[in-house]
Amino acid sequence: MRYWEACEAQVTVAEAIAECRRHQIVAVKREADAALIDQESGDVIAHVDEHGEYYGGDILGYLGY
Secondary structure, eight states, rough: OOOOHHHOOEHHHHHHHHHHHHHTOEEEOTTTTTEEETTOOOEEOOOOOOOSOOOHHHHHHHHTT
């Protein structure tokens, strides 16, 4: 997938966690609001949308791309 495609993609929690894992970040879904968070720092990586998915641009931004 090209960078711009990844930025526009909507991804599932499993896909988001897998991408974070590739970058040595342990991401977990917070139960209270389903936000994806960095388990070590507690930082929010991405918020879930109304369809239960996450915006790829948020994840890439957190990873530093």
